Amino acid sequence: MDYLDHLEAEAIYILREVAGQFENPALLFSGGKDSITLVHLAKKAFRPGKFPFPLVHIDTGHNFPETISFRDQLVAELGEQLIVGYVQDSIDQGKVVEQTGKNASRNALQTVTLLDTIEQYGFDACIGGARRDEEKARAKERIFSVRDEFGQWDPKRQRPELWNILNGKINKGENVRVFPISNWTELDVWNYIKRENIALPSIYFSHQRDVVLRNGQWMAAAPFLQIDGTDTVDHKSVRFRTVGDMTCTAAVDSEAVELDDIIEEIRSSTISERGARLDDKVSEAAMEERKKQGYF
């Protein structure tokens, strides 16, 4: 088998283990390329049957409009259930307080909405598109990663995971995050998207856009971004390498309009994928700390 066949077979195996071992799983769908790839893999795992789980999107309210319309169209084509948890609801209920100032982002608030949504629907397993090559805390995460009653990840108490045998047994109140594409790299995902001809939101490809320079990175000039006289606004050819919410995902200069261009761009890139994520730049252990709190 080719390496992509191997990765695909492994991911399908993991998705089926989720279906077989859990009562009430969900697939966390962000509208990014990794979760779109997961949906494609779920089709391969379960069609012609229905998915044994709904798609769950945590909407910060600051998403790219292109992502939301893509999501809605995909769900309509699939004929599967979509559940949306709104960060705005958590704010309105007073569960979280919105950050203020120019660098305000709802990224951190998502964790609360996510944990509330998991509790509200009683999900015992949440499938996510995280990969071990993304970040060094993720490099140590299991494929079946147990979270305690408070949604927390304890890196020192992870279960050993041997061969391909996945232990999905949990205690009441706990749930499991499942990462079927743990062993994929960014380049593997793109090569797979190309091979399988998977459709993506347009913002992954080069386009013209108004962007604002923030902390040395180009951010999409969104209506909820505070822009004043001290900001540099430009109109550039850019694309997004990862798609989080608009307040934490920076654009990269790019002329890549085709998948081949993107693959070439990544091959020759000297900056890592999460280099354009402001949420990871806070500190050396930013991801580890967020994961411990219950982040994706």
Place this chain on the structure above:
Amino acid sequence: MDILKFITAGSVDDGKSTLIGRLLYDTNSVLDDQLEAIKKANRKNNDGTVDLAILTDGLKAEREQGITIDVAYKYFQTERRKFIIADAPGHIQYTRNMVTGASNSDLIVILVDARKGVIEQTKRHSFLAKLLSMKKVLVCVNKMDMVDYDQQVFTNIKADYEQLADRLGLENVDYIPVSALKGDNIVHKSVRMTWFEGEALLDYLEKVEFPEAKLSKGWRFPVQWVVRPQTEDLHDYRGYAGRVLGSGLRVGEEVIILPSGVQSIVDRIEINQQAFTEAENGQSVIVHLSTDVDISRGDTIISAAHPTHSDRSFEANISWFDSKPLDTAQLYLLQHHSKTVKIKVPEVLYKYDVNTQEQHYGSDIKLNDIGKVFIKAADEIPFDLQVDFPENGRAIIIDPRTNITVGAITIEQVA
């Protein structure tokens, strides 16, 4: 392009993390922002060069203490192969992590310090490699820079290791002298060890192939999930989803369903809703049978020509991961592919001293211990002996009170 999974075994002092860091760094797998983060962390070697070990230390506690606690998976690729490295700590108190990392690898790289030679730890790692049936062992004699790249040092260590390998029954061992710190024989052939005629490490990893399984033992198909759309047009559709172990699964073949023993014939094989006449080892497929049989998750379909054992008791090597010792009176769960059964481990036959490989009788199996036990299951398990069909001769043990994975076994003998 294919995938090679390997584990590196050695301790902090052997320069294991430096070796991995060097492989990543010299294959341009470390990007500018990651390097910048390393420079920021300001960990330097004595000679002022950047400490590459930090590339693999993922957790805050590890960076603070300069040690590796958990298995970290690292990825890089060349034109020829995609590589997955399991970086596991080498200290005895982390045996469970080494076992975990090794279980997910084809090859083990054992690091030996050129100044120290074959030590207790080398023996332990080699013993684990044998127990877990690693397909290949590569001994990297590291820190050659500290012994003036002396050929005699390498030759002596190699001779020592060959004796050890003989004693353990380890086959397929190769040797490379390296300096991870200076980059000798890692990605580029060393100009300081022209006496070494073999390949540099990366070249070796790109080319290494594994010996074919001794003879075909057929295939096993543990059913993970039953696909039943129950729509009007697919009213009678009933497909068994799973991942193939072994080779030779094809349409028309006679099969047995375990544990029921019912026989049937493979009617159709589907991948992504397309029909195939055959399925390969490792493929995730849907299988249809020609007769209407009652099959659910936990059942195993096997080829009638190559039956497995289907027994309730057996002897197994056990590796223990929990701080609570193995309790011979307690009920545990055994997970063997998609099947989970209640078991008891009524008897510890002996415990291994992992350093000397001696067998000790009458001892408890505690955290990080390895031993041989007798297991009794509540139901029949469709297993093979590890020596015959490794993929079907393994299982994990779960403590039903905590749901934690407390041990792993390889099945050695029918009892």
